[in-house]
Amino acid sequence: MKTKDVNTSDLQQITSVLLNYADTFSFVVRDVSKLSEQGKELIKGLSIYLVNIVDTNSWPGTVLLDSTVKLYTYHFNEETALLLVHFEKVLSNWIEPNLPEDICFYKNDTPIFISITHESEAYIEGNDNDFIRLKELTS
Numbered sequence: 001m002k003t004k005d006v007n008t009s010d011l012q013q014i015t016s017v018l019l020n021y022a023d024t025f026s027f028v029v030r031d032v033s034k035l036s037e038q039g040k041e042l043i044k045g046l047s048i049y050l051v052n053i054v055d056t057n058s059w060p061g062t063v064l065l066d067s068t069v070k071l072y073t074y075h076f077n078e079e080t081a082l083l084l085v086h087f088e089k090v091l092s093n094w095i096e097p098n099l100p101e102d103i104c105f106y107k108n109d110t111p112i113f114i115s116i117t118h119e120s121e122a123y124i125e126g127n128d129n130d131f132i133r134l135k136e137l138t139s
Helices: 011-018 037-049 078-087 132-138
Strands: 024-029 050-056 069-075 101-107 110-116 121-125
Touching: 011 078, 011 110, 037 050, 037 069, 037 078
Parallel strands: none
Antiparallel strands: 024 069, 024 101, 050 069, 101 110, 110 121
8 A cells, every 4th residue: 555645744753663664774865975964974874784885766766767876775773763863853854965865664675665855755655454553653
């Protein structure tokens, strides 16, 4: 099931619920050299949790036709959830050049919470029974 128009005002509430489901998360950076010091500090702080970095033209919710971005993927746990919230509590404020964009949370490599922050959109994918709490929280 896909639920659109997610209330992205409180990243702390979203991550606290997702800790019960997600095991990794990702975000994208279009141009690392133009990222703010805050954004660079975030990437540095998350470095010990890094799974991989790939150059890609697609990620959950977005496909680029003529360019690529760096997709950073990290382990998701209590420590990384706290770091995300520490840098910015409002998900819709995760926009370059201040911070990376389009945070996505995965369960077993399957996207379950997808944001397209530069479009102020987010949605949940999954079984109704699995995500009732998150849907209540974000609607």
